[in-house]
Amino acid sequence: MQPSFSDLAAEVLHRCDQIAAQSELPGTVCRTFCSHATAGAVRLVSQWMRGAGLFVGLDAACNLVGRSADDHRPWLLIGSHIDSVPNGGKYDGALGVVLAIATAEMFQARFEELPFTIHAIAFSEEEGVRFRSPYIGSRAMAGCFDLTLLDRCDEQGATCRQAMKAFGGDPDRILSAALPTERILAFIEPHIEQGPILESSGLAVGIVDGIVGQTRATARFVGRASHAGTTPMSMRQDAMAAAAQWILAVESFANATTGLVATVGNVQVIPNVPNVIAGEVAVRLDVRHSSDEVRRSVSQHLKAVGQQIADARGLKFHWEKCEQQDAVAMDKSLVTALEIACRDASQPIHHMLSGAGHDAVIMSQIAPTSMLFLRCKGGVSHHPDESVEVKDVEVALQVIYYFIQELAAKKKSFHPIHRATK
Ligand SMILES: [Zn+2]
Incomplete structure (x- = not known):
């Protein structure tokens, strides 16, 4: 039976x-x-x-x-x-x-x-x-x-x-x-x-x-590490602050885009010390969308936003695409x-x-x-x-x-x- x-x-x-x-x-x-x-x-x-x-x-x-x-x-x-x-x-x-x-x-x-x-x-x-x-x-x-x-x-x-x-x-x-x-x-x-x-x-x-398709990329903000106590706020090239600004921009852009999920789940900081302004921050981004066209244009947009943030703060910006799945x-x-x-x-x-x-x-x-x-x-x-x-x-x-x-x-x-x- x-x-x-x-x-x-x-x-x-x-x-x-x-x-x-x-x-x-x-x-x-x-x-x-x-x-x-x-x-x-x-x-x-x-x-x-x-x-x-x-x-x-x-x-x-x-x-x-x-x-x-x-x-x-x-x-x-x-x-x-x-x-x-x-x-x-x-x-x-x-x-x-x-x-x-x-x-x-x-x-x-x-x-x-x-x-x-x-x-x-x-x-x-x-x-x-x-x-x-x-x-x-x-x-x-x-x-x-x-x-x-x-x-x-x-x-x-x-x-x-x-x-x-x-x-x-x-x-x-x-x-x-x-x-x-x-x-x-x-x-x-x-x-x-x-x-x-x-x-x-x-x-x-x-x-x-x-x-959904997926893009993984690393956005790298390169500033200058310096003393947290002696460097005036106006004279900093703070890679951490730039990365933080970009992470929030990623979140608000994803909130405003139908069907998009974008995540920063990993951040690497150099030198990663409390009393030193971060000289370099690598931010791992994961972007997913059902449309490959949308996902690609979103990646390009977020890259451009990263570049703008870096430029405005006098930092260097590097973008590395790690993985892509349609x-x-x-x-x-x-x-x-x-x-x-x-x-x-x-x-x-x-x-x-x-x-x-x-x-x-x-x-x-x-x-x-x-x-x-x-x-x-x-x-x-x-x-x-x-x-x-x-x-x-x-x-x-x-x-x-x-x-x-x-x-x-x-x-x-x-x-x-x-x-x-x-
Ligand atoms: Zn499974």
Whole structure:
């Protein structure tokens, strides 16, 4: 008998607890790439995948994949990442992995009837903690893994190559982890929202339309360090005051620009001493917007504002762009299928953007991709207080169930399956 949505939802949360207990630091959630804790989580996930009737394998990049069959049918990929940040929460990533397995369980008795096979994926690395580079697992699957990363060392001096080998991966054949894109029907990533919008709207789930683009840059104000007691106010070139003025300008500009979030979360001060006027301040800026055009023009504007502030104070100004990720739109037909699924599950249809990056960003390069967000308490994530309600997991399971029904119906109408009669 097929388990009920509510029984499955309770089991999903129970499994998240069990994954969380696999930790590098007991009492906290910490699973970095290829650690012993992650190996423990992968063992659990493997068991559950087998229990759901999936054939389980670890690929060269240490991604765990459970396949419902190995035949001519196209692949529906479902999953998220198994790693976590240090002192993280129980649900970021792990929830998407166990929801993928629960999905297989919902269809286990009907694997043969579906016009596609279900692949549950636990991406090996998304957070970028151990080797300071995110999306290691999905990049390998998407065929865009940067091979130079294999020789990068973690804080203990182990290379990424060594870490993968010790875990059971095959870094020398990492290109073999790339999926055959022509086989993939779609990828869907269920994930906690990591923000407060669903909760404040009273909604269990949301359909992600796109993932915002991001620019990271460093604004460097260079003045002159001098004595805090003997330098008159009129004769200072205070890099700290200039940086502070710019940070407030960033905030007010973001407040006045629809859809823009701009953050200064890191400041480096030289010499960083209470009785010395700061000679140099480097300010790290993070800018995100769903429109790449807006984001680029905002970056240019904030750079110009920094230059004006520096000029007015007689300082030098340097601007270094560090990282840039363009916005990613989710696949329209999958978004439509999710709308139908929400309607079938008697849920309001709510579209939203993701302000955070996800494996879906990378997978969208090789597959029609979509995401389903689940409400999390207070919007808190990357924190021990991450919390998800069992009722919301039940709703997510229903939506995914109807989503797959919808995909199956569509797929059948496109490619009718002819079965041999006995
Ligand atoms: Zn995540």
